[in-house]
Amino acid sequence: MSEVVLTGVVKRYGPVTALDGVDLTVPAGELTAVLGPSGCGKTTLLRCLAGFERLDAGEIRLDGRAVAGGGRHVPTHRRRIAVVPQEGALFPHLSVAANIGYGLDRAARRGDRVDEVLALVGLAGYGDRMPHQLSGGQQQRVAVARALAPRPSLVLLDEPFSALDAGLRAGLRHDIREALRADGATGVLVTHDQGEALSVADRVVVLRAGRVVQAGPPTTIYREPADPWVAGFVGDAVLLPAVAEAGSARTPLGAIPITGASSSGAVTVLLRPEQVRIVPSARPGTVPATVLRHDFHGHDALVGLRLADGTRITARILDDAATAPVGADVAVRVDGTARAWPA
Amino acid sequence: MASTAAVAVAVVPLAYLGVRTAEAGLDRIVAELWTGRVAWLSLRSLGLAAVVTSACVLLGVGSAYLVTRTDLPGRRFFAVLAALPLAVPTYIAAFAWVSAFDGLAGFWPAALVLTLCSYPYVFLPVAAALRGADPAQEEVSRSLGRGGWQTFTRVTLRQIRPATAAGALLVALYVLSDFGAVAILRTDTFTRAIFVAFDLGFDRTGALVLSSVLVLLTLLLLTGETVTRRRGARYARLGGARRAAARLRLGPARWPALAGLLGVAALALGVPAVSLARRLVAGVSRPGALAEVAAAAGNSLVLALAGAALTMLLALPLGLLTARAPGPLTTVLDRLAYLSHALPGVVVGLSLIFFGINVAYPLYQTTWLLALAYATLFLPLAVGSVAGAAAQAPPGLEEVARSLGRGPWGVLRTVTLPLTLPGIGAGAALVFLTGMKELPATLLLRPTGTDTLATELWTNTAVGAYAAATPYAALLVVISALPTWLLVARSGLLDKDDR
Known part of the structure; x- marks a missing residue:
């Protein structure tokens, strides 16, 4: 020892x-x-x-x-x-x-x-x-x-x-x-x-x-x-430009609680694909998105999505078959907190 | 430092040759050079080299393709057969032909004998290249609409071009430096003229100038080899697992193919074997024959042992350096050692005689000067073996051993030596056996009264005593067969990967 x-x-x-x-x-x-x-x-x-x-x-x-x-x-x-x-x-x-x-x-x-x-x-x-x-x-x-x-x-x-x-x-x-x-x-x-x-x-x-x-x-x-x-080297990452304000960041996916950057202003926000949830229809707290592609990995799958403003994100899902096909309109929300760095 | 000493030994003859030739003075050199005789010798030597090399390429590439890429019956047997002529030193083959057909002499017989002895130098590398070549390239060519013949000429022949060129240059160097066969078949080339000028005419300047011209021709060929080698790099295969190519179905064409291979084997191996066997009984039953043979064998043994010991001593540092610390310096050292390998034995012998008389007189007429000649001639052979052996113990293994708590000596004793000794031993054996059959340098440098197997064969053949010469020839063939077998076994020709 x-x-x-x-x-x-x-x-x-x-x-x-x-x-x-x-x-x-x-x-x-x-x-x-x-x-x-x-x-x-x-x-x-x-x-x-x-x-x-x-x-x-x-x-x-x-x-x-x-x-x-x-x-x-x-x-x-x-x-x-x-x-x-x-x-x-x-x-x-x-x-x-x-x-x-x-x-x-x-x-x-x-x-x-x-x-x-x-x-x-x-x-x-x-x-x-x-x-x-x-x-x-x-x-x-x-x-x-x-x-x-x-x-x-x-x-x-x-x-x-x-x-x-x-x-x-x-x-x-x-x-x-x-x-x-x-x-x-x-x-x-x-x-x-x-x-x-x-x-x-x-x-x-x-x-x-x-x-x-x-x-x-x-x-x-x-x-x-x-x-x-x-972030990108150790795993799949969704990096979004955002504006931080009082422990939360305004992102294309809505307001997300953040850790890391304490100051306010322009930041880069990290989400892991497993934090992005796909829901069938819009409800409060979700944003609309379009399915772009499916990368099937057997145990799970990565779904490529495009938001209304053109931002591209990925979501990790476990049951690929149950998810909307390419071209379908869905809604997404974010779980947990995000890591943020001053941009 | 030690490696520099080794290379110094290798290039001393060459340097000395230059110095002595220059001492003769420009006028004398020009007078010796601008004669009809030198022009005639150059034509004959180069002509012989050209004829033999072309014939060897034809025979070597043809038989290599037949045994590696077709469904020829008995192709593994033929693969070994095609390599075996290496076991017959050219002077023994020449002796066998002369002894079978008395009075055989001249350019074309010499070309025939040299071709039959040296086509394995093309066959072996080309067969290896054909086996190693990526069959995917041929498959791609076929899939792009090229037929079998077009694929062969446009893809296969180009894949094996570096191997063919290397083999052909080896043959050309070999023919230029060959002394025994051309001398026995009384064909005037540079080597024979050098020997005659020195041995019979005591014409030192003439011999030196002729030697220098021969060295220049050799250098020209070596430069050609370096150029092809550099080009060869472009043909390196790009990864991928090794896979055997589909075999060509010969159909009825297999009978002429078989007849051709059998015919070549009969000429290359059958004629010497029958010729030696016919005279062996008569040769052995002469009174006192066995005692003479035993004495000559004893002398050969001692001389070859001394040569092998000296050669390995010099080769060890150079080989280890080549394997462990590759760099520009090592490449230069390596190349210099190979340059001396291409020097004809006659030239090395001659320059060491002058070196012995003028610089190292105590060595003159001793075993050690001859051992030095062997070292000069066979250093590349030994360096190759040592470098190959050192590759068996890669630095990674030694690092692991050190990390497990063994000091430098412990690592050397328990890892490096056990892994490298077999290869170094094989190299020493190879040098020893090659030294046993060396003729021209031994003829020139042996201590007076010391007869070896090769020189006894030479002496007896010169006076037409074929029966008396045969026992020496038979023994020499047996001695040469061993390294040949090693070579064949290592070439992978015996591997069973037939589908």
């Missing part, structure tokens, strides 16, 4: 600044997701944590002990930070058990820690297999078990699910999160998949162009994003 604290971390590759002053705390025993678009510096952050790269400025402290920064660079093998790379990177010449035992000392290898972590990732009895005899998902599980085995201070997961197909990914994601939790490990998961970050992590850190834009619990990131970019 270790806390990791990054202060003002800067990493440059020639003229490119990959990390531009990152401040970040990873609480002990939790799984923190670092989320960002490709090229935002998240893999560089992970490589700096692991000690594969030297910092140009700033400091990394592990349990209060500085491991990087201020001229100090503790080499990777003395940091007790285990890595799970994208494709697993199992040692092809070692059996599953030998892969898992790689980070253990001789005595521990003979003990039952190898079997313990194998069971933890749901692969009890697979110790004698060779890596090439495993499926992609199983290889990834072994890579996680290998990282957990020596009880490292921190486990770094570098998009460990991206090479797997969607069906497998959800199950593996859940199992690995449980395995980390059962072992009391502190983890950092790097990903560009906002669904993955929101669903597995205890905390999400959004990275953009080498800087932390926002950090917090998944619900906060989703409901109270720091800016419109984060």
Whole structure:
């Protein structure tokens, strides 16, 4: 159980600044997701944590002990930070058990820690297999078990699910999160998949162009994003121009209670599509709209709508079949409060 | 630093050649160059290269298409058969033909023998390209209304053009640098003229000038190769899973196709095999034959071992650097090493003789100067193996190992070495076996009185003692068959992906 604290971390590759002053705390025993678009510096952050790269400025402290920064660079093998790379990177010449035992000392290898972590990732009895005899998902599980085995201070997961197909990914994601939790490990998961970050992590850190834009619990990131970019990056967003006045905003959808911007004046308002309700006919508190399109996703659907003044919005509905067809005139209302930023 | 040393070894002969040639003075060089003989030699050498290369492209592309893209019966068998001529060094094939048809000599026999020995250099890359080519392009061409023949000429042939060009240039370089076959078949080309001028005429300046001209021709060809390679980048496939192309149904045309492949195999493999088998009994039963063969084999072994050891020592840093730190410097180092690979063995041998006499006299007439020649000749072979082996242990694996708490030495011992040693070992074996059958440099540089398998074959053939030469030839074929097998096994020709 270790806390990791990054202060003002800067990493440059020639003229490119990959990390531009990152401040970040990873609480002990939790799984923190670092989320960002490709090229935002998240893999560089992970490589700096692991000690594969030297910092140009700033400091990394592990349990209060500085491991990087201020001229100090503790080499990777003395940091007790285990890595799970994208494709697993199992040692092809070692059996599953030998892969898992790689980070253990001789005595521990003979003990039952190898079997313990194998069971933890749901692969009890697979110790004698060779890596090439495993499926992609199983290889990834072994890579996680290998990282957990020596009880490292921190486990770094570098998009460990991206090479797997969607069906497998959800199950593996859940199992690995449980395995980390059962072992009391502190983890950092790097990903560009906002669904993955929101669903597995205890905390999400959004990275953009080498800087932390926002950090917090998944619900906060989703409901109270720091800016419109984060709002759009972590989920479907309806952004509306509005005028704020005394805790409420006048929008094309009527007056909506807002959080965030306290001042009055022009603001941008965020609604999530699930806050937009479609009702069959107009009644007080609704506005008329025309159905433009249906995007059916199986478990739910997004309906594109146009308001009378031409504003386009989307609504998330659960029962696609029961909704009005394209071209139909309906009415919409808004549930809950909206996040607002000064425009 | 170590890699620079390795490349220095590779280019010393070339640099030395230039220096010594320049020392002869401009007048002398011009006098040597502007003779009817040099013009005649150039014509013959280039003519031979052109004839053999065209024939190899025809044979290589044709048989590659037949075995990879048609329903020809026994195509996997023919695929192996078409690669096997690589196991017959050209001087042994030439010897076998001379021993079968006494008095065979001249330009066209040499062209025939060289074609039969070197068409696998076109066949192997083209077969691999045909297997790897994206069948979707042919399907698109068909769907746009092009017939089978038009699709073949407009799409398929263009897909394999980089592979064909690379193979053809390899053949051309090989023909220019070949010494054994043209010498045994008494065809005057640059290599033979260089050897004769030096060995019989003691005409150093003449030999040096001729060598320089040959190096220039080689450089010209290499430049051509670089240009095609650069163009080849445009043909890279754009993602997508590998899928086998539909096979062409030959119908009744399969009989002439079969007859053609069988005929080529009979000429390329059958004639040498029958010719060697016929004389082997007589050769082995001569008094003292076995002792002589054993002594020569022992010498070959020692020389090849020394060569392989030196070559691997130099290749290790260069190969690791090529695999781990690709950059402009590595590319230059890599190219320089390959340049020396294209140098004819005669030229390398000759320049090392002058180098030995004038610069490193203690090495002259020792095993080590010959080992240095092998290192110069086979460095690219070894560097390729080392770089391939290093790719087996990608940096990602080492990073994971470090993150699990192992220090640099622990990682080297438990991850890097176990993964790379097999490939490095295979590379060393390849260099060793190739060194066993090397002829021209060995002829020029062997310590006096040291006879190897290749030189004994040469000496006996020169005096027409074919029976006495046969045991050496047979043993050399066996030795050359091993690396060929490795090559065939790696090329994927044996993979079962037939539908």
